[in-house]
Amino acid sequence: MRAEAFIIHLARASGRAPQVERLKAGLPLPATVVDAVDAQSLGEHERAMVYRPQLHRPHYPFPLRDTEIACFLSHRKAWRMIIERDLDAGLVVEDDVQLEPVFGAVFSLALSNMLRADVVRFPKQSGRERGPAVIGEGGIRLIAPAFPGLGMQAQLVSRAAAERLLAVTEHFDRPVDTTIQMHWLHGLRMLSAVPSGIREVDDELGGSTIQKKGTDLAERLGREFRRARYRLSARALGARKPRPGTS
Secondary structure (H helix, E strand, O other), X not given: OOEXXXXXXXXXXXXXXXXXHHHHHHOOOOEEEEEOOOHHHOOHHHHHHHEOOOOOOOOOOOOOOHHHXXXXXXXXXXXXXXXXXXXXXXXXXXXXXXXXOOHHHHHHHHHHHOOOOEEEEOOOOOOOOOOOEEEEEOOEEEEOOOOOOOOOOEEEEEHHHHHHHHHHOOOEOOOHHHHHOOHHHHOOEEEEEEOOOEEEXXXXXXXXXXXXXXXXXXXXXXXXXXXXXXXXXXXXXXXXOOOOOOO
């Protein structure tokens, strides 16, 4: 199987350059640094070309920030590179990932067992997702979660999955990780690795380049209420739709 790794990195985040080099040295595949789309350079025309509020149900309750749009476009850029390089799969990694010693074994199990239209997630919070085991070996499992968690720190994406994700996200209305949860939209089999073999180290690298900071308490509480209501709606819709590869 022909596979390569793609590290999404914002060029002006120069403080993360040493972390990118550590990833390149530690990943089990040849790695290319993908120049992330910069939210500060995102023009109104480019934004309007891709962002369509309330495109899918359940409706996402927040307008997307430019950083979230830029993040989505960066992942689309990596998916496109999987196809352009004629790969069977690509390991897409964000630059705030720290590899754990077990990652090599976890990745090997994922690569050797993924099907044609699979996405295998390596969640930032290992063990939080629940679902039936698809394959297990030496304490490592790939599960089919009932509802995948959030975060796009690391995913193994097959070529067919990359093609499908690009096709269904020419326009989008919510963040990329929330879109990935919608199996009824993309029709891909979503697996998660347990343990994930990674951890998120954005705090150690100066904090997230996506999340908004400094909101007041009332706004935060309001967002949490709307977020919880959205998650309930999404889970309910997902439960009514058959998950690919689980029948």
